Amino acid sequence: MENQKEVQAAEAKIWNFVYGFADTLVLRCAIELGIADIIHKQGEPLTLSELGAQIPLKSVNTDHLHRLMRYLVHMKLFTKETLDGEARYGLAPPAKLLVKWWEDKGLASIIFGITDKDFIAPWHHLKDSLAGDGEETTFEKVLGKSISTYMADHLEKSMLFNESMVHDTRLFTSVLIQDFKDVFQGIKSLVDVGGGSGTDMGAIAKAFPHLKCTIYGLPHVIADSPDYPEVDRISGDMFKHIPSADAILLKCILHYWGDGQCIEILKRCKESVPREGGIVIIADAVVDLESKHPYLTKTLLSTDLDMMLNTGGKERTEAEWKKLFNAAGFPAYKITHVADVEYSVIEAYPY
Incomplete structure (x- = not known):
């Protein structure tokens, strides 16, 4: 019988492939919302409420935005730091390539x-x-x-x-x-x-x-x-x-x-x-x-x-x-x- 740890590692690898499509679609969403441009224009990391106020939607569900940014931070496209007890999101080096995408499409x-x-x-x-x-x-x-x-x-x-x-x-x-x-x-x-x-x-x-x-x-x-x-x-x-x-x-x-x-x-x-x-x-x-x-x-x-x-x-x-x-x-x-x-x-x- 295979070692239990080996089985678990194999299952984890398969699960990573199962949601492989998520990276591309989350990246597309970030581009469509202009998240990198909003943060770049501000010149400093933003809180969720500050970021949400500038996203081009009629209303922004803050909890959903939090979960989206959590994923983008995990992708190492954006950064997260805590100041005065509040999370602020900034640009990691790869996200800088997404800034002003409408000029270089x-x-x-x-x-x-x-x-x-x-x-x-x-x-x-x-x-x-x-x-x-x-x-x-x-x-x-x-x-x-x-x-x-x-x-x-x-x-x-x-x-x-x-x-x-x-x-x-x-x-x-x-x-x-x-x-x-x-x-x-x-x-x-x-x-x-x-x-x-x-x-x-x-x-x-x-x-x-x-x-x-x-x-x-x-x-x-x-x-x-x-x-x-x-x-x-x-x-x-x-x-x-x-x-x-x-x-x-x-x-x-x-x-x-x-x-x-x-x-x-x-x-x-x-x-x-x-x-x-x-x-x-x-x-x-x-x-x-x-x-x-x-x-x-x-x-x-x-x-x-x-x-x-x-x-x-x-x-x-x-x-x-x-x-x-x-x-x-x-x-x-x-x-x-x-x-x-x-x-x-x-x-x-x-x-």
């Missing part, structure tokens, strides 16, 4: 997107994703259309997605600019395939004024993207054609697609760059189960399931990336892992 957009009732619906059918030939994603089975068609039909959700991508890749774009100067200085033109709003490409264009920069994407995305004078905008279908350039940038694109589609995209890229000096720059995840950063591994394994359910894509190991490059006719590649972020830079050489 990216982090909030990620939370709102993941917890959106439509986007979370396929997760309730995870077991169903194991059946069938994979021709139809779980998202399509549940919502009746592909995620790309859904985005085109729901522009507010498309904007939410684009806002989250801007935040998700902003830090990584700064890494590209700082650590890969030699790559950008050695080319004259760059096309960002699936470049979204063009924010990141605008930063690259300013950092390297000699570059002719272009974002290339679906018509409804290009139509809604802001105008950056340094960046050209072209709409089209990357499976049919990619504008010619010395280099093609695929930033967080290939993990949305299955192997067959990725090979087609890479072949289009190969057709679009010159034989001399042409390069495809891929900013995407490379899964390493032996990574020294287990929190990143968990994130990648989670996004891998996300891709499986919603797009038919996947997060890939280096061996899986190599298989794609071989199938697309790329003779060489170089992977540079970027510390403390989930993405790596892959320099793929088509010739």
Whole structure:
């Protein structure tokens, strides 16, 4: 018979998983209520009554607010201290990232997107994703259309997605600019395939004024993207054609697609760059189960399931990336892992 303590420890671990969803939904609630902004604006920790008086609701149940803040303190997002016998709540370092989220919507957009009732619906059918030939994603089975068609039909959700991508890749774009100067200085033109709003490409264009920069994407995305004078905008279908350039940038694109589609995209890229000096720059995840950063591994394994359910894509190991490059006719590649972020830079050489 198993040791009773071992059984209790195992049950405790399972219970921790049972309510794993609570962290995300409590975080969403804190963002919706603007709790971090209220405390930041005040400039000092607040009592429950002071905090409740500024929450944008007609009335606030103080007991419920107390229980919500107790959970947020346990998450180490907020702090609690007692002064003159009364609890006061302040900002822990992570909560500072939630301040003024309406100005930098990216982090909030990620939370709102993941917890959106439509986007979370396929997760309730995870077991169903194991059946069938994979021709139809779980998202399509549940919502009746592909995620790309859904985005085109729901522009507010498309904007939410684009806002989250801007935040998700902003830090990584700064890494590209700082650590890969030699790559950008050695080319004259760059096309960002699936470049979204063009924010990141605008930063690259300013950092390297000699570059002719272009974002290339679906018509409804290009139509809604802001105008950056340094960046050209072209709409089209990357499976049919990619504008010619010395280099093609695929930033967080290939993990949305299955192997067959990725090979087609890479072949289009190969057709679009010159034989001399042409390069495809891929900013995407490379899964390493032996990574020294287990929190990143968990994130990648989670996004891998996300891709499986919603797009038919996947997060890939280096061996899986190599298989794609071989199938697309790329003779060489170089992977540079970027510390403390989930993405790596892959320099793929088509010739």
